[in-house]
Amino acid sequence: MASNSRKLIPFLTSIWLLFIAGSFSLSAQQAGDEPAVDTSALTALGDDYQNSILLLRNRFRIDHEVDEVTMVFFREFGSAPVVLVRPDGSKIFSSQAEKNNVEWYDDDTFDMIKIKNPVPGPWQAVGQVLPESRVMVLSGIELHADPLPAVIFSGEVLKQTAYLTNGGKPIDYSAFREVVDLSIELKSTNNPNFDNFGAKDELIATFEDNGRGMDEAPEDGVFTGQFNLAIPSGEWRPVFTVDTPMFSREQIDPVIMLHPNPVVLSETLDDGQQGYHDLHIDVVRDQIDIESLLIDGKVRFPNGDIQNFSITEPSSEARLHRLLAYEDGLFRVKITAYASTTDGRDVILDVPEYTFLGETGGEESDEAPVTGGAGDLEAALLKDTPSMPSVQLPPEEPGMDDGTMIMLIAVVNGSIILIGVLIVGFIVWKRKKAAKPAVAPAAPQATAGAEDKEKKPGLLAGLLSKFKKKKPDSAEKK
Numbered sequence: 001m002a003s004n005s006r007k008l009i010p011f012l013t014s015i016w017l018l019f020i021a022g023s024f025s026l027s028a029q030q031a032g033d034e035p036a037v038d039t040s041a042l043t044a045l046g047d048d049y050q051n052s053i054l055l056l057r058n059r060f061r062i063d064h065e066v067d068e069v070t071m072v073f074f075r076e077f078g079s080a081p082v083v084l085v086r087p088d089g090s091k092i093f094s095s096q097a098e099k100n101n102v103e104w105y106d107d108d109t110f111d112m113i114k115i116k117n118p119v120p121g122p123w124q125a126v127g128q129v130l131p132e133s134r135v136m137v138l139s140g141i142e143l144h145a146d147p148l149p150a151v152i153f154s155g156e157v158l159k160q161t162a163y164l165t166n167g168g169k170p171i172d173y174s175a176f177r178e179v180v181d182l183s184i185e186l187k188s189t190n191n192p193n194f195d196n197f198g199a200k201d202e203l204i205a206t207f208e209d210n211g212r213g214m215d216e217a218p219e220d221g222v223f224t225g226q227f228n229l230a231i232p233s234g235e236w237r238p239v240f241t242v243d244t245p246m247f248s249r250e251q252i253d254p255v256i257m258l259h260p261n262p263v264v265l266s267e268t269l270d271d272g273q274q275g276y277h278d279l280h281i282d283v284v285r286d287q288i289d290i291e292s293l294l295i296d297g298k299v300r301f302p303n304g305d306i307q308n309f310s311i312t313e314p315s316s317e318a319r320l321h322r323l324l325a326y327e328d329g330l331f332r333v334k335i336t337a338y339a340s341t342t343d344g345r346d347v348i349l350d351v352p353e354y355t356f357l358g359e360t361g362g363e364e365s366d367e368a369p370v371t372g373g374a375g376d377l378e379a380a381l382l383k384d385t386p387s388m389p390s391v392q393l394p395p396e397e398p399g400m401d402d403g404t405m406i407m408l409i410a411v412v413n414g415s416i417i418l419i420g421v422l423i424v425g426f427i428v429w430k431r432k433k434a435a436k437p438a439v440a441p442a443a444p445q446a447t448a449g450a451e452d453k454e455k456k457p458g459l460l461a462g463l464l465s466k467f468k469k470k471k472p473d474s475a476e477k478k
Helices: 002-031 174-178 374-384 402-439 442-455 459-477
Strands: 042-044 059-062 068-074 083-085 102-106 110-116 121-126 136-138 141-145 151-153 156-166 181-188 202-208 223-228 234-243 248-252 256-259 263-268 276-283 294-300 306-311 319-324 329-340 346-350 354-358
Touching: 136 156, 141 234, 141 248, 151 156, 156 181, 156 202, 181 223, 263 329, 263 354, 276 329, 294 319, 306 319
Parallel strands: 151 256
Antiparallel strands: 042 059, 059 121, 068 110, 068 136, 083 121, 102 110, 141 156, 156 223, 156 346, 181 202, 181 234, 202 223, 234 248, 234 256, 263 276, 276 319, 294 306, 294 329, 329 346, 329 354
């Protein structure tokens, strides 16, 4: 009996300790602001060997205290959505999700499933789930982004990094970047004292983890956004957003001040003597260190020619670049400035395009300038020699446009054709007139022949006339 009581005491002690631990975890969960669902709510069943067996793969247990769970299953590209099997053996298909109080989003590579009041116990996901993914429970997605600098400028190109946590733990699974979209918007405070008063919300960057652009390494869990703040200056409120097919999270930062672009451009036009326009590049000295300024620019001349230039020499003076003034018209200048702020922060500034109208200076002289040499002696001799009286030429008429030229050609061609038709008609008429007298004399003969035909008696009449003539002769013979 004593031996049995000795065995019973440790057993009761362990049960009591488990009860105290369970009560402590439950009270800690209830003490929070909201019940956070972490990955401990789901427990994978079986070891690696059992999970490699098809019938036992992707099995997990849902705790009885879970009111809602959102899971992500990563599967092979283009495969069919998974099928969930409840602890009682009943199945949930993606096509029947609404009937089972389940939200289901299926993509080419993953399924995101939200279940309210799930049945506690062992569940299973049947499908072509990737072996390394198993099941991922989303319990508290949070975005952690570095705060923006206190002083930023309109047109600044800025790099920003961020990472995600799930239940307070960093997400290091690379496939998860296909599930979420990370972005940052700037919302205007609508302060009427600044240029961005009434401005719409500006999406200034999306975060990527693909190793492109300013992202240092692909699929390392660190998302990088490249901002180009080509927006009006003023007060803005940054809003970082995490979007998934089923929910979104926002991180709102304090209001920041976006200062105007600190690079200032001006020009000095050619006076007709130098043959160059001078382009001056300066900065706001109390914001940018002029000694650190580097310039990479491009100039488009009025005739369309493009010239690239760079200024890398450090100086305490404004930078100067000379543009050849060989043609009048509009000059377009686009530069990117690299510098440091007065507090030592390196910045890249995309400066708005600067334009100016270039004109050659000076007035044209009526006489040719004297440049020295043999030509000057010849000019002087010609100047002293009496010249022939000049002939005043009529002023040159302005050239005609294409429409007038086409009309003139059509009129000339039409006139030529009309004159040709008139000449041919005149010749034909002349020939007909000349042929009429030759045919006229033959007309009387034809008339006479007709009269002779009319005078000729018929055959019977001729015989009777002959008979009448012969009859008197016979009487005379008697």
